[in-house]
Amino acid sequence: MDGDGNGWVECRRGHRHWGVHGAAGLLLHAVDDAGVVRLLLQHRAEWSHHGGTWGLPGGARDSHEDVVGAALREVVEETGLDGHRLRTRHTFVDDHGGWSYTTVYADTPAPLATALNRESVELVWLTVDEVPDRPLHPGFAATWPQVRAAPTTLLVDAANVVGSRPDGWWHDRGGAATRLLDALGGLRATTVRGPDGGARVIGSVVAVVEGAARSVPDPVWVAVLRTPRGQGRSGDDVLTEAAARLVAEGTTVLAVTADRGLRARLTDLGRPGGPTRVDVVGPRWLLGLLP
Numbered sequence: 001m002d003g004d005g006n007g008w009v010e011c012r013r014g015h016r017h018w019g020v021h022g023a024a025g026l027l028l029h030a031v032d033d034a035g036v037v038r039l040l041l042q043h044r045a046e047w048s049h050h051g052g053t054w055g056l057p058g059g060a061r062d063s064h065e066d067v068v069g070a071a072l073r074e075v076v077e078e079t080g081l082d083g084h085r086l087r088t089r090h091t092f093v094d095d096h097g098g099w100s101y102t103t104v105y106a107d108t109p110a111p112l113a114t115a116l117n118r119e120s121v122e123l124v125w126l127t128v129d130e131v132p133d134r135p136l137h138p139g140f141a142a143t144w145p146q147v148r149a150a151p152t153t154l155l156v157d158a159a160n161v162v163g164s165r166p167d168g169w170w171h172d173r174g175g176a177a178t179r180l181l182d183a184l185g186g187l188r189a190t191t192v193r194g195p196d197g198g199a200r201v202i203g204s205v206v207a208v209v210e211g212a213a214r215s216v217p218d219p220v221w222v223a224v225l226r227t228p229r230g231q232g233r234s235g236d237d238v239l240t241e242a243a244a245r246l247v248a249e250g251t252t253v254l255a256v257t258a259d260r261g262l263r264a265r266l267t268d269l270g271r272p273g274g275p276t277r278v279d280v281v282g283p284r285w286l287l288g289l290l291p
């Protein structure tokens with residue numbers, strides 16, 4: 001019944017927690033006009049448990065709810081956001097024994113305006129790097145290194161991905177590339193599980209095209225790099241140069257290709273000790289995200 005989750009419980013680790021059926025919060029990401037990934041944090045009201053700290057909007061789960069439903073209900077109450085505009089993704093469960101907290105990954109294309117209720121002093125869209133600088137709720141601080149979603153630029157070898165899907169692309173390479181790029185635009189600002197299982201949030205998408213696909217129209221939300229004709233530079237060269245440039249800017253790159261030679265070149269860019277890594281994943285991972 002409504003509100004039957006409200007109450008204190010002691011977990012097997014000896015902590016006191018709010019939520020007799022456990023609790024859930026929303027780790028909500030968006031991408032701002034400058035292309036920077038942001039997430040919504042709540043500055044908790046002074047009267048609340050661990051008042052004055054920062055954490056995720058959320059709260060206790062009622063017995064009839066699933067965790068995603070509970071997180072959404074609490075977030076709508078606490079932020080005034082329209083739940084229909086929030087896309088929920090995978091979850092992370094922090095199980096203390098006798099009580100658990102579920103982080104629900106979610107995203108929305110842009111940082112939306114919020115409205116405070118009495119549980120919050122402020123609601124702020126912070127960058128991922130700004131989060132540890134705030135005085136965090138101890139439970140959130142403990143899981144932050146595990147739940148943190150790495151802002152990532154997706155760098156797509158479009159010819160390789162198109163060629164990996166036997167959908168008749170050989171009849172119309174330009175059309176197949178156009179369809180792929182349109183679908184890629186929908187991945188901006190989405191929170192996904194990376195190839196290593198860790199959470200990532202896609203801040204931007206860059207695609208390299210070549211050959212017959214060079215003249216595809218510019219899609220929304222995808223930066224297209226067109227391999228020049230007859231200058232001795234291949235699509236692999238263009239993609240490797242782009243990856244090097246992004247790494248130099250401090251961007252974390254996830255490159256999508258099954259091409260072994262290209263994989264080796266990209267892996268060399270991301271040698272340990274560098275400021276960021278280039279991870280490489282095959283087209284199947286990407287195709288699993290597309291409609």
Ligand SMILES: [Zn+2]
Binds near residue numbers: 016017096099
């Ligand atoms: Zn506990």
